[in-house]
Amino acid sequence: MCGIAGFTHKHSSVEPSSIRNAVRALVHRGPDQQGIYESSEVSLGAARLKIIDLTAGDQPIISEDGDTTLVFNGEIYNCASLREQLRSAGHRFVSSSDTEVVLHAFREWDIQCFSRLRGMFALALWTESEKRLVLARDRIGIKPLYFCRAGTELFFGSEIKAILEHPAVERQIDVDGLNCFLRLNYVPAPYTMVQGIEKLPPGHLLEWVDGKT
Helix, strand or coil, rough: CCCEEEEEECCCCCCHHHHHHHHHCCCCCCEEEEEECCCCEEEEEECCCCCCCCCCCCCCCCCCCCCCEEEEEEEECCCHHHHHHHHCCCCCCCCCCCHHHHHHHHHHHHHHHHHHHHHHEEEEEEEEECCEEEEEEEECEEEEEEEEEEEEEEEEEEHHHCCCCCCCCCCCECCCHHHHHHCCCCCCCCCEEEECEEEECCCCCCEEEEEEC
């Protein structure tokens, strides 16, 4: 179990402490390593539980040219076969982590890579040259991923508490989400109990480019 979080801030300002507080809120999901990536337009964070590669694979993970950054929660069961396909296509690997496989797979196949992944995952990929953020979730929805659209900005996290660390997010009960809980004893996607925060449904992706989703 790991935790990921992130905020865009292309059209607004945010305190640098916000992403650090968001990662701190997820430390119980990833006590082994925490990391943050920050640029002028996005802040990404990850709290990692080391399982596959204990010495490498720290997050966020950045491509060799510095253009693509990934934060990842999950496990890819077919990562060995994907790694061989990608090596044949000219990709080089420096770790045995499945996180690095996902990064190279996205670089090779873009969003079509998600149909090749066999496993459970919730992830975010930032491409600096395109100013593009991609969120994706596994088909069954084993790994959670929440997001909030605040004007032209997008905030996300493995848990709602990480999103609430952003000062633009208000803590108000969502009546529809509460109604679902009282009727069903759980809150189905895309609803949550917090107004303005949604669940990314299983098997879905979300793209944010220049303030538009």
